Amino acid sequence: MTTDQERMPLNRAQRLAREAAGAAEVRAYQTHPDVAALRVEQVRSQVDLLCWAGIVLGLAFTMTNVQQFAAAGAQPWSLPWLAAWLLDPTVSLVLLAILRAEQLTARYQVRTGRWVRRAKWFTLAATYVMNTWASYAAGSLSGIVLHSVPPLVVFVAAEAITDLRDKLTATVTAAYTHAAAVNGGAVMNGPDLAGAVHERPAAPAPGGSRSAGSARGRRTLFGDYLAEARTAWTPGVAVTPAWVRQVTDCSRGLSSRIAAALTAELETLGSAGTVGEPATVPTVDERPARGLRRGGGLR
Template sequence: MSTVVPAPEKAPATGKPNAVDKLRSAAAEASQVRALSTHPDVVALRVESVRTQVDRCMWVGIVLGLAFTMVNVQAFAAQGAVLWSLPWFAAWLLDPMVSLVLIAVLRAEQITARYQVFDDTKWIGKTKKLAFAATYVMNTWASFGHRDIAGIVLHSVPPLLVFCAAETAPVLRDRLTEAVLRAERAAALADPEGPSHRLDTPPAAAELPATTNDAQTAAETTETAPAAKANSKPAKPRRKTAKPGRKLLADYVTEALAAVEPGTAADDITPAWARHTTGCSTGLSPKVAAAVRDELTTSPKTTNHDADAMGEPARVAA
């Protein structure tokens, strides 16, 4: 014998959001948070914060290591010199001379690694290795002479640690820059016709269930729509446009064609020119530049074809 279960009665509309409305609102908010967390600008901001922390830690370790080696290098250079004499003071200049050259190289690498500019001459690596080798030898010379194992280990750790930090820091900066570029490429592939992936575009409104007042308004609009349609004139077909706050590829191409100056060659239209002119994204700029070059290349042919069709002499483009 089957039992018929009555359908649950709908809760009266009280104007307060129910559990479903709350879940949909939370899902819409979570979707926006997820979209922003993977946005190229947000990724770049987070990577920049991590890059700053890495640079500070690296520089503190390098400076402390070089400061520790300064005393040993001074003692190595001032062997046999009278205390507070001129040779004794001059011995303090040896370690800063090597350390300043090393710091200058590391500071330059901090910028070149950020923009992924690599050294083809190999002089940067040679200079660093020479400076570290000189520092290591001068630090451990006395310990090796006395065959002091503990002294060798003690005076070997700071130079070797500074060497590893100086070699690792450019690699870490290069990987951080690559992370930002990959986030930009992923966003461009996901939305190739997006509005340059900028945060100033208004986010899409969350689709929430209509309330009782909204349902009544929609019903009234549905009832009055046929009468208004009968009194109004037939609307002309409109061209499909982009959503508010978004630009299509055709919009970027039109804007770029309007900015082309007379006499501009097709070779001058580059992706960089397209980004500077229209503000399009890195992934979309090659498409915009290619479309503009095609327009510049085919426009003289189109003019000659039209002139032949009208029976007029074709004009040769200058």
């Protein structure tokens, strides 16, 4: 049942207050670290799709010239003429396999060996030579230019897409960290992003109650969480995101980054800890679940 006060029209100030509350809630989700990272992932998918379309179309354009080069004037539909159609797909499929593998390695910033790049360059060079051989033999400059452009575009795209994926992976991390810093109440850039601010619930006050300041939570830097996890770690304990959340009470998204940083430190120091085994640490009390504040911060 609605009251008379609820049926009364809102004045301008009340409307603005309602709009401000709605805008704050929308912005809280728009500036969430996961949303920021997801937007970069969407751009990554678009870049991959466009690059793959250009590479496949370029290789399809070269197929006819490579077939003519391999057929060497053989009678159409004869066995040598039909077998000549297999040459270009043989080279192109190897190239596509290498590019597909680099798509995954670049996502996690894993460097491939020298033979991978050599194989990619060899397949691209072979495609270029077979595609332009007839034009060079005939001395046709227009034919050389025409049949050089698609292989060279494929070559440049194959090299550029690897670097683009690597930079997009770094951009996902930077976007997530920057959004986390903004949500925590601090806007930073450059090296300062490594100390992104996150909020954590304060410990309950004696007697099970929280003070007004504790209810708002206190700010904790990424380095503070990492130091806390480093202090809690003992030899033989597996460093996993679940273990990090257990000993530091950080958020789920931040725990994986802390686990990775601590694991890198342990590997550098040659520690005896192993990753992937169950962690043997005392259990802690369940902490309140985090959500987004209406003002845009994490709690």
